[in-house]
Amino acid sequence: MKSLQLFFLITAALILIMGCTPDSNQTTHEPGSDTPNIVLIFLDDAAYGDFSPFMEIRYSTPNIQSLAEEGRTFTNFYVPQAICSASRAALMTGTYPGRNQLFGAHPPKARGLDTQFTTMAEMLKENGYTTGFFGKWHLGDQEDTRPHNRGFDEMAGIMYSNDMWADHPENPEYWGQFPMHYWKNGEVMIDSVTADHQKEFTTWFTEESVDFINRNSDGPFFLYVPHPQPHVPLFVSDKFEGKSGTGLYGDVMMEIDWSVGEIVNALVENGVRENTIILFSSDNGPWLSYANHSGKTPFREGKGTTFDGGIRSPLIISYPEKIEENTVSQNTFFSIDLMPTLAELTGSQLPDYEIDGTDVWDLILGDDGTESPQEYYAFTNGQDFQGVMSGDGKWKLHVPHGYRTSPVGGRDGIPGLYQQAEIDTALFDMVHDPYEKVNVIDEYPEIAERLLRFAEEHRAKFFED
Incomplete structure (x- = not known):
């Protein structure tokens, strides 16, 4: 009898203990756990060749170089559209512009990203993350589409591009209707941003x-x-003015490099560097019509086009003890893949509707040639669908479209003039011709046919009623 009573007591105790034990399938966020912090630094119009890990430069970016040495540099990272709002919406939602319907660059007071689309911040916040935004939003300038209502616990910054103000070089009368506000945690802190304020933006966002x-x-x-x-x-x-010795653009890049160093140092000082994944990239390529006030890319054309000078962006990812240090990857993936990749990495729940990106963690970790989970990637300019790339990045197909080219005359903040050009259906071998110079569609009809099929499927899905 005593043995039976002892059995029941032990059984009851085990049930109680098991009932208090967290489900092994649930994500827990105890300090020191493997759940990583995430730092995503996303520049505006920075070019592929603006940083020493990618090309030789005449000014110094030691902190960005160190970040590359502590992680992996990706030479074939792309955005699906080389224009501000569309690029940021794709990053934040894992969807193509054709799905989220955010094209181009939205002006002040614009609706922006429809709230039916979950942002990366909303996804992570739902999983217990504290979220912060400091910089340029450009995904909506109405109450429910600003960052403090799109998943960010804390925020400070501007709601659209810094040239959309009364000192715009081409149309100051129009832009002067919209005084640029500086926001903090859902409230306007500066009613009308001035040049003196803009000089402090990089410092303010770094300090925040x-x-x-x-x-x-x-x-x-x-x-x-x-x-x-x-x-x-x-x-x-003032602390970086004239420091590069190469002009204002070099000064700006050195201050951005300083910002990266300050953020990394804060992670180190707080003992969380080892458990933080840092991603450093840009929304698109350089705005070439501004000449000495734009960056440099070795690839064809620049911002506002679907050639690689526009949609191929620099990317560095550093995650100590997970990503091999001081390595370079030629694996291809797009910004739409980052949200599902981070969801898998953090155990976060993706939205219940279809997204276009996929988990590419194996590509990020893997050797060159690791198989891509995507059959193809699509690219657009504004609402104009312009072509596809094979999932492995080896082939790129342009369907017929116009584009801007050969800017001349711009200098010191005044834009030059573009010429307009046309391209017919063209296939480029991106392994041997990354500069998109030679159309090889006649030499590889089977590859062209396959990519044309993907192009028609994408067009029918997103751009035809």
Whole structure:
């Protein structure tokens, strides 16, 4: 009898203990767990060749170089549209512009990204992350589409590009109707941004980011830092003015490099660097009509086109002990893949509707030639569908479209003039001809046929009623 009573007591105790034990399938966020913090630094119009890990430069970016040495540099990273709002919406939602219907660059007071689409911040916040945004939003300038209502616990910055103000070089009368506000945590802190304010933007967003890290290092956090620079008009603080010796653009890039160093140092000082994944990239390529106030790319054309000078962006990912240090990858993936990849990495729940990106963690970790989960990627310019790339990045097909080219005359913040050109259906071998110079459609009819089929399927799905 005593043995039976003892059995029941032990059984009851085990049930009680098991009932208090977290489900092994649930994500927990205890300090020191493997759930990573995420820092996403996303520049505006920075070119592929603006940083020393990618090309030789005449100014110094030691912190970005160190970030590359601590992680992996990706030479074949793309955005699906080389224009501000569309690029950011794709990044934040994992969807093509054709699905989320955010094309081009939205002006002040625009509706922006429809709230039916979940942002990366909303996804991570639902999973217990503290979220912070400091920089340029450009995904909506109405009450329910600004960042404080799109998943960010803390925010500070501007709602659209820094040239959309009364000092616009081409149309100041129009833009002067919309005084640029500086927001903080859902409230306007500066009614009308001036040049003196813009000079401090990089410093302010860096200080906000460091403070955010200092206060939230005991739990998982998502820090999104979309700097307004080096989008024109260029501004730099007094501490970096003239420092590069190469002109204002170099000064701006050195200040951005300083910002990266400050953020990394904050992670180190708070003991969370090892458990933080840092992603550093740009929304698209350089705005070439601004000449000495734009960056440089070795690829064809620039911002506002679907050639690689527009849609191929620099990318560095650093995640200590997970991503091999000081390595370079030629694996191809697009910004739409980052949201589902981070969802898998953090155990977060993706939205219940179809998204276009896929988990590419194996590509990020893998050797060159790791098989891509995507059959193809599509690219657009505004609402104009312009072609597809094979999932492995080896082939790129343009369907017939117009594009801007050969800007001349711009200097010191005044844009030059573009010429207009046309391209017919064209296939490029991106392994041997990454500069898209030689149309090889006649030499590879089977590849062209396959990509044309993908192009028609994509057009029918997103661009035809």
